Amino acid sequence: MNQEEIKSAFARIQRRNLIASSVGIGIPALILLVLRDSIFESPDGLLLLFAPAIATVAYVQLVNWRCPVCNAWLGRFFTVRECPDCRAILRD
Numbered sequence: 001m002n003q004e005e006i007k008s009a010f011a012r013i014q015r016r017n018l019i020a021s022s023v024g025i026g027i028p029a030l031i032l033l034v035l036r037d038s039i040f041e042s043p044d045g046l047l048l049l050f051a052p053a054i055a056t057v058a059y060v061q062l063v064n065w066r067c068p069v070c071n072a073w074l075g076r077f078f079t080v081r082e083c084p085d086c087r088a089i090l091r092d
């Protein structure tokens, strides 16, 4: 994998994070909009709101946020510039 391929692979990872985040916020927002107050009447309703958000965080943090070269976890910070493991430069 050359430098350009690493950078474009990392750009795809960032894009997936963005899409996943909008889905993770969008689905609960939509549920809230449709069900309105009735969602707060049962604990299951709240679960319905939080499950997509939790799934999104898990996906973004644990599955997607990995180095395109060595698959190491990139850490908590989305400002990362290089892989903490193999030192591949991920963006300019």
Ligand SMILES: [Zn+2]
Pocket: 067, 068, 069, 070, 071, 072, 083, 084, 085, 086, 087, 088
């Ligand atoms: Zn790496």
